[in-house]
Amino acid sequence: MSHASSYPTASSAETSAQGEAETPLLELVRVTRRFGGLPAVEDLSFGVRRGEVLGMIGPNGAGKSTVISLIGGALAPSEGTVHFQGQDITRLSPHKRARLGIARTFQVTQPFAQLDIRDNVIVGALFSGHTRNRREASEQADAVLARVGLIGKAHLKGDELTVADRKRLEMARALAMRPQLLLLDEVMAGLTPREVGEAVRIIREINQSGVTVLVVEHVMRAITGVSDRILVLHHGRKIAEDAPDAVLSDPRVVEAYLGERYARERAAQQARLAQQVGGAPLPAEQVSAPDEADEPGEGHES
């Protein structure tokens, strides 16, 4: 069966096993990771449910990228365990986790610079365990490239792309692996609002086709638009894990992420709106955030 749809889907065998619907696809249990004496991630426990989009946010230095590396296998936890599909993968190397169905992107993009984009994605398709045939991988690569909108540039070399395209390439390469769990590490950093909208659309499509997604982001607006639930990190600890509205209204989150001043302003703004509308405060999305420029800068040390 060659590609019936133009999009790779998670293997159908998994989605029919409803008996496992309750076990989270991914679970971190009391994970701590220290560098030197400093904990980047501390006593973190959470689960990602199969089929959901879990957003992870937090100020710079909160430990977001460390979490991705801990899940992907580039880092091993100092304490705690990581479980995937009910299996303890704490000791598994990155490539074995990739074979199990975990795909990740890198915050600082890591293209294969001298290879053209097509080959970049072909590599993604060839080693995750579902095909070893070059021709098939090539076809799958084309399909994925078309999905993320890079097919017209397939012959460009990895290091000839714009930032936005590099992010798309990262995603395409990860998608070619036909993962069960996709870890997106700040794929929207550095994108224009239009590009962010594109990225959100692509992520939604990916999720609808059956891939569970964990999105680490810094851009508030984008993540609320795409996540089923949001997890908030601060100084390596979880300070909230809930639906987007609840999280955004959580005063601890607002204060930690956006600062006291914003917290006060927002409270005042909500009160005003409540008076105007004469009812309950509006859902978080409709309350405007201060100018994007006031947000903490796009850093690279989650």
Next chain:
Amino acid sequence: MARQARQTPDRETAADTDRADIPAPRESRSWLWSLGIGIAILAIIGLVPLTGDQSTLSLWTFILMYCVLAQSWNFIGGFAGRAAFGNVAFFGIGAYTVSLLLLQNKPFWLGLALAPIIAGAFAFLLGLPVLRLKGHYFAIATLGVAAALGEIVQAENVGAPAGEISLTPPDLNFQISNALFFYGFLVVSLLTLLGTAWLTRTRFGYALVAIRENEQAAESLGIATYWYKVGAFVLSAIPTAIAGGLFAYWQLSFDPVGEGGAFDVTISVAMILMTFLGGAGTIIGPLLGAIIIEYLDQSTSIAFTSIHGPLLGALIILVTIFLPQGLVRLVQELLRSPAGVKQSYPMRIKQGVQRVTRFILSNGV
């Protein structure tokens, strides 16, 4: 509706980028070109024995020997991108395997068959610990092993006092014998060439290149990087050892260390330089580099397997500064036209020169 492979797409517009029905750009056929050129070069070289001139034959036999060495190194250094500085160890192992068997009156072909096996096993066992080392350390470790092997062979009087081997010539007419060795090297070079071209089409080749470009990313995509590196290392040992075996019976007399020795570190460096000059990771790069450098060396000195110290030194400096990507890639850059736009050749070359200059400058401080 698939377009013919040779058509180049029209200048792309923003709208085009997102359309899913744009046919994929044509598969690159450059590997076939490279392979064809490589075979042609070897075929032409193959005519040398017809001249009947023994010194020319000797010259080109050396050139072919280095072709094999450079092409083999290309597997670990060019494709996998690891700085293996001690591949001469496999050369020496091949030379001494064949020699020891010959000294015990065992047939030559047996030694020649055993050499790659022993060298391959050695590469595997050595690779296991050493390929865990990073960059410089891996380079020095392999260098050290090669040098140490030479010293050990000398100190332990392997095969002869101080390891200075002296073999009895084969029972053949001198000229026929020389021609046979020439063709021996030629065949090995051809096979290695074919192997290299084949590698670029396989999954294994993709893994190596991915590891070279970005090992961390490669691992995250499911590539067991460690084992592929070991595989490339073993692969690089095999033709090298065969070359060593041929060398032993051809020269009949050699030392373990010193200039032109079976474990001479300069040979290791030479094969690296040749591959770099021609283009590491390309199909015919090592071939070209070996021909150019060995020809230059032979015609400027009377030494045999050694390469003039200062000449080699100066060449290394020049190549690393001005030609780190090698000749083949230089030519590719000069002839390349940007995506989707057909350009005239003078234009391409002009822009290619700009690109290359920028690249060279970007390597500097």
Next chain:
Amino acid sequence: MAQYVVNWILLGCFYAAIGVGFSLIWGIMNIVNLAQGSLIIIGGYAAYFSYTLLHINPFLCILVSMVVGFIVGYIIQYLIINRVIRAPILVTFMLTFGLDLLLSNVMQAIFTGGYRSINTTYSSAAVNLLGAHIPLLNVAVAVIAVGLTALLSLFLSRTRLGNAILAVGMDREAAQLMGIGVANTYALTFGIGSALAGAAGAMLAMTLQFSPIFTGQYTLFAFVIVALGGLGTPWAALAGGMLFALAEVFGPLFPGFGHGPEIGYGLEIAIAFVVLVLVLIVRPNGVLGRPFYS
């Protein structure tokens, strides 16, 4: 036994001198300077000719060698190595190898491969203590070597220039943003490393002998010393030097070992390499080391 200990200490300090320049260049610029051996020998010749032609006091010759070494090193870095400093490390590796090949062969062509040394009336002056024969010249050299190590350490940590060098080593981009001229700083670093090599060469000329044929030998020694001791601080070179000297001096007590601290004989080199490889595998950062200078 006392003799062995004396030999060990004296040799270890001398080896520190060989390793410390190499360590600086590697630690700050991540360059494994395969031309270090050539730079040492250049220092040797500078001292030799200063002594034989200009009749300068041998101890001052060390200074001459350092100056010559600095100039040569600065130029090499500024003009040549700086051209490839942002390329992958294999490229710089090859470049310094080519440099060593070139320098070594040019010296052989000019000066021939014969051994040279500085012989003075007090070259064999010695003291006998606790049954050990202690050559005074070697003691002086050892003291100077340790002194140079201390000077370098102070220079790096206490002076503005030294701090600039450390800054560039830790984070090139940040240093550039702070206005530190990276090209010059690199050249300065290499110059200092080269000056130290020059000093080692002069000391070599005074206590032993040297020849341009063995540049590779000394580069190898420097590498082993630094690999053993680690990067991170000049004192690591001393640690590495002591460890290496330990193997060399006490090694011959074990059967099958080669000769003493001579050059290029026996299984010494092989064992050095094997030890090196083992150390690299077991403790890649060396005994005292951290991955970078700090």
